[in-house]
Amino acid sequence: MTFDPSRRRFVTLAAAAAAATPLMLRSLQAQAADLPKLTVADPAAKALAYAEDAAAVKHPAFKPGSHCANCNFYKGAAGAAYGPCQLFPKNSVAAKGWCSAWAKKV
Numbered sequence: 001m002t003f004d005p006s007r008r009r010f011v012t013l014a015a016a017a018a019a020a021t022p023l024m025l026r027s028l029q030a031q032a033a034d035l036p037k038l039t040v041a042d043p044a045a046k047a048l049a050y051a052e053d054a055a056a057v058k059h060p061a062f063k064p065g066s067h068c069a070n071c072n073f074y075k076g077a078a079g080a081a082y083g084p085c086q087l088f089p090k091n092s093v094a095a096k097g098w099c100s101a102w103a104k105k106v
Contacts, residue, residue: 038091
């Protein structure tokens with residue numbers, strides 16, 4: 001068996017990334033508490049048709065059952081009323097909210 005520095009580097013980086021992931025998630029959750037809530041009057045919210053209550057959405061792209069808490073961009077804690085969203089990095093969004101960029105969480 002020969003020494004392969006690229007494989008060793010990959011394994012080292014993969015282990016470091018795996019160890020850092022929980023810390024990054026905690027950091028995002030802590031930041032969510034400090035973030036102001038996104039308002040529907042915000043220009044970015046208007047551009048993506050953001051609504052704080054998905055039950056009231058009348059948008060052509062809306063799919064029944066879709067809301068921020070089950071969106072791939074939402075990074076809030078399970079059960080939290082508000083959380084950070086990758087699309088609105090300076091604000092927290094309602095877990096029951098919705099916007100036209102909704103993508104099913106995988």
